[in-house]
Amino acid sequence: xxxxxxxVSVYPEQETLEDIDAYLKLASExxxxxVFTSLFSVDAPRDQMVEFFRNLTDxxxxxxxxxxxxxxxxxxxxxxxxxxxxxxxKEMGLDILRMDGVFHDERDVTLVNNTDGLKIEFNASMSxxxxxxxxxxxxxDNILTCHNFYPQRYTCPSYEAVKTTNDALxxxxxxxxxFLSSQQPGLHGxxxxxxxxxxxxxxxxxxxxxxxxxxxxxxxxDEAIFGNAFAxxxxxxxxxxxxxxxxPTLESYSxxxxxxxxxxxEWLPSGDVRxxxxxxxxxxxxxxxxxxxxFKFPAQMDLGDCLNYMIRSRLGRMLYKDKAFTPRKADKPxxxxxxxxxxxxxxxxxxxxxxxxxxxxxxxxxxxxxGHIDPDEIMVxxxxxxxxxxxxVDAGNC
Numbered sequence: 001x002x003x004x005x006x007x008v009s010v011y012p013e014q015e016t017l018e019d020i021d022a023y024l025k026l027a028s029e030x031x032x033x034x035v036f037t038s039l040f041s042v043d044a045p046r047d048q049m050v051e052f053f054r055n056l057t058d059x060x061x062x063x064x065x066x067x068x069x070x071x072x073x074x075x076x077x078x079x080x081x082x083x084x085x086x087x088x089x090k091e092m093g094l095d096i097l098r099m100d101g102v103f104h105d106e107r108d109v110t111l112v113n114n115t116d117g118l119k120i121e122f123n124a125s126m127s128x129x130x131x132x133x134x135x136x137x138x139x140x141d142n143i144l145t146c147h148n149f150y151p152q153r154y155t156c157p158s159y160e161a162v163k164t165t166n167d168a169l170x171x172x173x174x175x176x177x178x179f180l181s182s183q184q185p186g187l188h189g190x191x192x193x194x195x196x197x198x199x200x201x202x203x204x205x206x207x208x209x210x211x212x213x214x215x216x217x218x219x220x221x222d223e224a225i226f227g228n229a230f231a232x233x234x235x236x237x238x239x240x241x242x243x244x245x246x247x248p249t250l251e252s253y254s255x256x257x258x259x260x261x262x263x264x265x266e267w268l269p270s271g272d273v274r275x276x277x278x279x280x281x282x283x284x285x286x287x288x289x290x291x292x293x294x295f296k297f298p299a300q301m302d303l304g305d306c307l308n309y310m311i312r313s314r315l316g317r318m319l320y321k322d323k324a325f326t327p328r329k330a331d332k333p334x335x336x337x338x339x340x341x342x343x344x345x346x347x348x349x350x351x352x353x354x355x356x357x358x359x360x361x362x363x364x365x366x367x368x369x370x371g372h373i374d375p376d377e378i379m380v381x382x383x384x385x386x387x388x389x390x391x392x393v394d395a396g397n398c
Contacts, residue, residue: 003247004216006239007034007068007177007225009197011190012056013042015229021059023230028063030236031243035060036098036146036225039069041190046079050091057093068096068121068146073103083107086116096121098146102129112138121146124176125157127168134172145169146177149227151193156201159379166220177223180211182235187228197227206376208235209242210279216246217276217383238398245277245393275299276390278356278381279374279398280340286370289323290342293354294370294392300354304386310341311356311384317343320352330369334360338378340392341367356381 008027010020024035035056042052057067069089075081079088084107089097098121102108112120112133122130124145134140147165150156166176181196181203189197196204203211208231215221226235280294293316300313327344335341339357343350347366356373358381373381374395384390 002222003243004212004221005034005223006030006032006243007036007223008032008229008231009036009179009189009225009227010056010229011038011041011188012052014188017055017059019230020056024059024063024065026233026236028065030240032236033065034223034225035065035067036227037067037069038190039071040075040100046088049079050088053092053094057095061093066095067093068098069094070098070100072100083110084114086111086114086118089118090116094118096144099123100148102126104129106136108133109136109138112142114142118142119144121177123148124165124169127165127172130169130174131172140173144175144177146223146225147179147199149179149181149189149197149199150201151189151191151195151197153195153204154201156198156204159200159202162200163218163220166218170220175222176220177225178215178221179227180208180224180239182226182228182231183207184228184230184232184235187230189228194228199227202379207238209238210374210376210380212239212242213246213276213278213377213380214383216274217380217388219383242277245391246275248273248275274389276380276384276388277393278390279377279395280371280392281374281395282371283369285328287326289320289325290368290370293320293342293352294340295394297354300390300392301387302384307358307386309357309359309361311358311381311390313354313390314350316354317350317352323352325351325368327365328368329365330363330367332369333363335363335367335369336360338373338375338381339369340371340373342370344368 012020037056042049060067081088096119100123119142121144124147130143169176178199179197181198186194188194198204212224215224297316302311302313306312325342325344327346335357337358341355341357343353343366345351
């Protein structure tokens with residue numbers, strides 16, 4: 001399973017090279033591989049622009065990161081660049097040229113097929129245009145896309161629109177990047193607004209790890225980039241931890257039980273694993289056996305035929321068929337979306353089965369309430385489909 005590539009953004013007109021160096025060193029140490037910057041926010045002559053951004057890209061390359069510069073046709077004119085001559089951007093040391101707009105003519109194909117070795121990253125909202133460029137002879141291997149970020153609150157496109165766009169680009173085989181928004185107060189982007197820099201509004205105020213989990217669960221996002229700078233070390237650490245949880249090694253799924261060992265080999269024949277870690281707040285009365293069913297079970301997943309009222313990880317009942325799941329009263333008549341349940345011995349054939357409530361369900365005393373998915377990750381549940389592996393992370397240990 002291809003991992004999401006992680007990136008950061010820097011704005012050298014507002015930051016010192018020393019601070020940028022320290023930031024990119026920190027980012028690279030936590031698995032970040034890409035640097036995004038804005039070219040058109042710097043108003044300077046060509047030679048000064050080249051020197052200015054060359055200093056930045058040299059630092060990025062020192063830490064093994066690729067550098068992407070955001071530009072538009074107006075900047076092309078100012079720098080004397082042309083679709084068939086991107087030498088000024090090559091002089092800057094850029095690896096990727098992000099086009100916030102396009103030429104809407106044959107120059108778009110020329111740009112993509114450039115001989116300067118630059119990847120061309122289009123605004124992701126242009127999925128119809130990238131399809132046309134490929135149809136007209138543009139090399140799809142040279143095309144990337146990146147969504148916008150939105151500094152002003154409530155200006156993001158709908159999640160549904162972003163998902164539709166991502167699906168279209170995925171069918172074209174084109175990489176899609178989205179922006180993470182650091183929750184550190186007072187951070188900046190290219191403009192003097194400090195209200196976060198997400199791609200979708202639902203991400204603006206939630207923890208970065210929840211944003212990342214949502215992107216992983218979407219299955220149509222290839223890159224996640226911090227839009228605002230400088231994200232703190234604590235967020236790099238939690239992102240790194242989330243990536244380890246989301247992309248475990250196959251060896252970590254070893255299981256002594258022969259039935260489950262064979263199933264794991266069948267589910268994961270290539271050794272590629274993508275797992276969606278869900279933050280759970282546990283009920284005080286949860287038992288040690290119930291914790292084991294949540295946290296030590298080798299692979300929680302819904303087989304897909306019952307995705308309606310619940311996400312149903314039914315195989316636990318086989319592993320725990322000889323264990324007792326004593327019924328426990330839950331003081332609520334209805335279970336709600338995000339409630340995590342384990343079937344108890346009042347329904348013995350299914351006892352040990354882990355379920356996540358997706359619609360209001362009557363409490364019929366056949367399920368023990370063991371916890372609740374964190375409110376910031378309810379949106380992640382909506383993306384879990386058939387055979388998607390997921391796990392639980394104790395919110396009390398985060």
